[in-house]
Amino acid sequence: MSFPTVRMRRLRASDSMRRLVRETHLEPENFILPLFAVPGEGIRKEIGAMPGNYQMSIDEMVKECTEAEKLGIGGVLLFGIPAEKDERASGAYDDQGIVQQAVRAIKAACSKLLVITDVCNCEYTSHGHCGKIIGNDVDNDATLDWLSRSAVSHARAGADIVAPSDMMDGRIGTMRAALDTAGYKNTPILSYAAKFASSYYGPFREAAESAPQFGDRRSYQMDPANGREAMREIELDIAEGADMIMVKPAGPYLDLIRAARDRFELPIAAYQVSGEFSMIVAAAKNGWIDGDRVMMESLISIKRAGASIILTYFAKDAAKLL
Ligand code: PBG
Ligand code: ZN
Secondary structure, three states, X not given: OOOOOOOHHHHHOOXXXXXXXXXXXXXHHHEEEEEEEOOOOOOEEEOOOOOOOEEEOHHHHHHHHHHHHHOOOOEEEEEEOOOOOEOOOHHHHOOOOHHHHHHHHHHHHOXXXXXXXXXXXXXXXXXXXXXXEEOOEEOHHHHHHHHHHHHHHHHHHOOOXXXXXXXXXXXXXXXXXXXXXXXXOOOOEEEEEEEEXXXXXXXXXXXXXXXXXXXXXXOOOEOOOOOHHHHHHHHHHHHHOOOEEEEEOOHHHHHHHHHHHHHOOOXXXXXXXXHHHHHHHHHHHOOOOOHHHHHHHHHHHHHHHOOOEEEEOOHHHHHHHO
């Protein structure tokens, strides 16, 4: 059957009709809002390239989380900028570290909000790389110990979920074993499984003060050209015990979100990263696009592609519109 019997426009005729047949819906509870913790008090410093996002001291962050919880947002993802960085990333796995303190404060104030911690070393190393430098590269196996210690330390502080973003091989298995041994067998791991060496992370490096001081991350993060390899990364992380997996960035990698959805049965998250956010905000500021509509379209596309969990700097704005 085809035209003129078939007329696709019949079901688009009114808002009510469109609503009736809509296939995909966004819900605030599936949004995760990334936040950046800094030492001090009363600090709320806007990130230049990410309008509306701030480096926050813990007291301010607790206010932000209370607001996020009221909006029905599912959770927050914490990054920390320590007072001091060193070669060993010691701030990352310190029980008195900035993220550990933030977790305790947020968990005490917000009972419904999930607190997820990003587990990586790049915010804590003086050189800005995600692991231990041996020679002139990040050493995989030496970095695993730092990551496991960080994950256990986050769990001890009360993190609901740990999310390793480093892209070392074998980290999920090592971390799962360390969490289990330490008594955190019920703390889930959300693995940044298919994480690409992306130029869309530009604004984040200002937010987290984590730009590598030499070289780049292409010896550990994935080549943007590789989709089949992304499926292998995900498969391996699942085999090592990941509870949920992530594709990152989101918008430019919708094909991989879809491929992962068709292939694997566990919950899939996608991270709409800083550059994706900033480009939309910048174009909207120039009056070139309708910011709210492009925001919602970008998010519904990520959901339609197959991600049930969306990490996004738009979490609050989108929740307000829903
Ligand atoms: C840390 C980390 C990064 C992001 C999330 N975790 C930066 C990087 O890998 O260089 C990027 C997030 C964003 O751009 O919003 N490894
Ligand atoms: Zn890192």
